[in-house]
Amino acid sequence: MSTFWSAWIIVLTIIFLVAVSWLLFANRKTSVNAENEAKTGHVYDGIEEYDNPLPAWWLNLFLLTLIFTIGYLILYPGLGNFKGLLGWTSEGRYEQEIKAAEEKYQHIFKAYAEVNIEALAKDAKAMKIGQRLFANSCATCHGSDARGNVGYPNLTDNDWLYGGQPEQILVSITHGRSAVMPAWASVLGSEGLGGMTNYVRSLADGEVDKNSDSAKTYTNMCAACHGLDGKGNIALGAPNLTDDIWLYGGSEAEIMQSLANGRNGKMPAQETILSKEKIHILAAYVFSLSME
Amino acid sequence: MAEKIPTADITDQLPEEIGEIDLYQKREKIYTRKIEGFFQRVRTYTGWPLLMGYFLMPWIDWGGQQSILFDLPARKFHILGLTLWPQDFPFLAWILIICAFSLFLVTKLFGRVWCGYTCPQTVWTSMFMWVEQRTEGTRNQRIKLDKGPWTREKVIKKTLKHGMWLGLAIWTGFTFVAYFTPARQLLSDFFNFSVNPWAFSWVAIFTMMTYLNAGWLREQVCMFMCPYARFQSVMFDSNTLIVSYDTQRGEPRGSRKKNIDPKAQGLGDCVDCELCVQVCPTGIDIRKGLQIECIGCALCVDACNAIMDKMGYPRGLIDYTTENRLRHSSDQKNLFLRLDVLGYAFAISIMVGLFIHGLLTRVPLELDIIRDRGALYERVDNDFIENSYTARIVNMSDDAHTFILSLDTNASGQIIGENTIFISPGDLAELPFRIRMAPDANPSPVLAITVNIRAQQHPQLNTSTETRFLRPTDSEYER
Numbered sequence: 001m002s003t004f005w006s007a008w009i010i011v012l013t014i015i016f017l018v019a020v021s022w023l024l025f026a027n028r029k030t031s032v033n034a035e036n037e038a039k040t041g042h043v044y045d046g047i048e049e050y051d052n053p054l055p056a057w058w059l060n061l062f063l064l065t066l067i068f069t070i071g072y073l074i075l076y077p078g079l080g081n082f083k084g085l086l087g088w089t090s091e092g093r094y095e096q097e098i099k100a101a102e103e104k105y106q107h108i109f110k111a112y113a114e115v116n117i118e119a120l121a122k123d124a125k126a127m128k129i130g131q132r133l134f135a136n137s138c139a140t141c142h143g144s145d146a147r148g149n150v151g152y153p154n155l156t157d158n159d160w161l162y163g164g165q166p167e168q169i170l171v172s173i174t175h176g177r178s179a180v181m182p183a184w185a186s187v188l189g190s191e192g193l194g195g196m197t198n199y200v201r202s203l204a205d206g207e208v209d210k211n212s213d214s215a216k217t218y219t220n221m222c223a224a225c226h227g228l229d230g231k232g233n234i235a236l237g238a239p240n241l242t243d244d245i246w247l248y249g250g251s252e253a254e255i256m257q258s259l260a261n262g263r264n265g266k267m268p269a270q271e272t273i274l275s276k277e278k279i280h281i282l283a284a285y286v287f288s289l290s291m292e
Numbered sequence: 293m294a295e296k297i298p299t300a301d302i303t304d305q306l307p308e309e310i311g312e313i314d315l316y317q318k319r320e321k322i323y324t325r326k327i328e329g330f331f332q333r334v335r336t337y338t339g340w341p342l343l344m345g346y347f348l349m350p351w352i353d354w355g356g357q358q359s360i361l362f363d364l365p366a367r368k369f370h371i372l373g374l375t376l377w378p379q380d381f382p383f384l385a386w387i388l389i390i391c392a393f394s395l396f397l398v399t400k401l402f403g404r405v406w407c408g409y410t411c412p413q414t415v416w417t418s419m420f421m422w423v424e425q426r427t428e429g430t431r432n433q434r435i436k437l438d439k440g441p442w443t444r445e446k447v448i449k450k451t452l453k454h455g456m457w458l459g460l461a462i463w464t465g466f467t468f469v470a471y472f473t474p475a476r477q478l479l480s481d482f483f484n485f486s487v488n489p490w491a492f493s494w495v496a497i498f499t500m501m502t503y504l505n506a507g508w509l510r511e512q513v514c515m516f517m518c519p520y521a522r523f524q525s526v527m528f529d530s531n532t533l534i535v536s537y538d539t540q541r542g543e544p545r546g547s548r549k550k551n552i553d554p555k556a557q558g559l560g561d562c563v564d565c566e567l568c569v570q571v572c573p574t575g576i577d578i579r580k581g582l583q584i585e586c587i588g589c590a591l592c593v594d595a596c597n598a599i600m601d602k603m604g605y606p607r608g609l610i611d612y613t614t615e616n617r618l619r620h621s622s623d624q625k626n627l628f629l630r631l632d633v634l635g636y637a638f639a640i641s642i643m644v645g646l647f648i649h650g651l652l653t654r655v656p657l658e659l660d661i662i663r664d665r666g667a668l669y670e671r672v673d674n675d676f677i678e679n680s681y682t683a684r685i686v687n688m689s690d691d692a693h694t695f696i697l698s699l700d701t702n703a704s705g706q707i708i709g710e711n712t713i714f715i716s717p718g719d720l721a722e723l724p725f726r727i728r729m730a731p732d733a734n735p736s737p738v739l740a741i742t743v744n745i746r747a748q749q750h751p752q753l754n755t756s757t758e759t760r761f762l763r764p765t766d767s768e769y770e771r
Binding site for chain 1: 516671725
């Protein structure tokens with residue numbers, strides 16, 4: 001708020017309070033006629049309005065609210081830019097409540113953090129918490145049921161890009177993952193692209209022609225990450241090409257797209273967003289999804 | 293302003309000003325005289341059961357639960373074995389509407405009997421007045437005591453009175469809070485000094501309110517705070533029973549000896565004993581006619597009848613009567629057979645009927661389907677389309693159930709993933725699932741689809757809700 005508007009509000013507030021007080025006191029007396037009945041002169045449908053006295057305690061209540069107002073305006077923000085002597089802010093109040101909630105619930109998370117992930121995955125109560133954490137932080141990409149979508153891996157099958165051991169899942173969630181499939185369009189050329197697409201698809205079919213040109217190109221350029229047998233590498237997050245599970249779609253067009261333009265997989269690190277204890281429960285939940 | 297308040301010139305009505313009065317009037321304390329009689333006994337009989345009900349309800353259990361407990365932190369209202377959830381809020385609204393209509397009907401028939409007999413303000417004020425009577429004595433003794441100096445006796449009497457008032461107020465405040473937090477726990481917490489600060493503050497607030505309202509404010513609440521007192525006159529008509537003084541019979545009033553014939557003296561039946569004024573809890577003179585302060589308690593009727601009996605006159609100089617009867621008007625109708633009364637009664641019976649029907653057919657199960665926001669749809673094998681949802685299921689019943697999620701049998705889709713879930717009583721659970729459809733199952737890009745849920749063992753415990761299934765348009769399919 002600029003200084004002008006701040007001053008404007010302060011002046012208006014004070015004028016209003018003074019005017020109200022003046023009104024209360026200026027109207028405390030009225031003249032009466034012989035019947036001791038004062039009337040306002042208002043009449044409607046033959047009904048006249050008396051000018052009867054208010055009870056004095058009513059006035060006292062009003063005075064109390066005026067005193068309260070003054071106290072409030074001194075202690076709390078209200079008068080323009082004046083922050084109030086107590087330094088109260090809505091943000092501070094929010095942080096205070098978050099802190100209180102954390103203190104209230106931290107013992108639950110602390111207790112779960114001491115259980116190892118495999119055991120925790122069998123704890124129904126912890127998994128209910130895990131489900132909610134998942135719905136809040138993970139479901140936007142992986143889906144509420146964790147079955148994933150194009151570009152976001154299915155977490156309920158047993159196919160893992162970075163490994164499905166509890167520790168590996170924990171690392172994936174905590175630090176995130178970043179996978180890069182380079183673009184090969186310029187290297188392969190349009191003919192090579194078609195051949196390589198067919199070769200990659202044949203890896204999943206199991207009918208591999210090991211003597212084709214594409215097979216040699218694969219050995220030279222792709223095997224470093226995806227492995228000679230095409231089974232991928234969990235150290236790099238290079239997908240297994242032989243299991244017919246396609247992160248970016250398994251149709252000819254989609255595979256060609258992946259080969260030509262490359263892909264960038266990004267799992268964001270959660271350590272800056274969630275506490276260590278919550279990530280521990282999340283890892284157990286993700287682990288539990290494919291446990292069966 | 294387009295319209296001004298119409299005014300009348302009253303300057304000529306003010307022949308001479310006799311001075312100024314304070315518009316903030318100092319209150320005159322009302323000393324009510326104790327009276328016994330028929331209506332006073334009726335009030336005792338209506339007041340006691342209500343008081344007992346209020347004070348005892350939190351201590352009575354019903355089906356292993358406190359009979360009435362408004363559990364605000366858990367958002368559950370337990371009322372006589374019935375558990376109501378926030379979803380059942382319309383029931384509360386209907387109860388209040390039915391109560392309001394009943395109040396209108398009763399007022400139409402009998403005037404402000406609610407105020408005079410059952411309103412907590414009246415009942416608690418009566419209790420406090422009884423204490424006052426016991427500690428400080430009769431009306432005259434109290435006036436004398438207040439005017440007199442602060443003697444040892446006065447201090448003792450006043451201390452005793454306020455002590456007893458506070459005791460009643462604390463009990464009242466405690467009972468009120470016991471409707472919101474388990475009573476036994478609250479009581480033991482109070483004795484251990486370990487009571488939750490919120491519960492303590494509310495007990496303190498309601499204690500103060502009771503003490504001030506019933507001890508100090510009394511009729512001021514009825515006169516200046518209560519909205520009902522202000523709009524009650526709208527419901528009155530000439531056939532409504534109101535406490536009235538029969539002016540024709542009573543006037544001219546005047547004191548007289550018991551055995552003389554008042555007619556010979558030119559007197560009416562009113563002996564001007566002022567007893568009706570002295571017993572009035574709002575301090576009015578009923579002989580001035582119907583006034584906004586009158587709460588219809590009929591204590592003046594009891595007082596006047598006692599005097600009439602003593603004088604050997606017929607009872608009923610002050611009585612529950614109607615304006616038409618007072619005027620001996622031929623417009624007087626049967627109290628109950630009136631169009632507006634029957635209309636109110638008809639409306640109330642319909643509402644009560646629907647309310648009971650709603651309560652009996654209430655399904656303690658709730659299903660919400662939330663679509664995933666991350667993706668409109670997923671394409672899976674063979675160009676099948678899937679949509680992801682989360683079912684949020686609230687088991688509001690008193691038993692644990694395994695619930696089964698299903699689609700209508702004629703729907704073209706099928707549920708993928710887990711479709712059964714075990715939920716304990718009063719618990720909420722979330723079940724993520726997908727619906728899968730064949731690419732040619734449904735040409736519309738948006739399809740309304742009904743999801744059902746039922747308890748495995750109790751199929752009658754079921755409900756359903758509608759959600760949407762999205763699929764790519766044909767042009768998106770081509771890509």
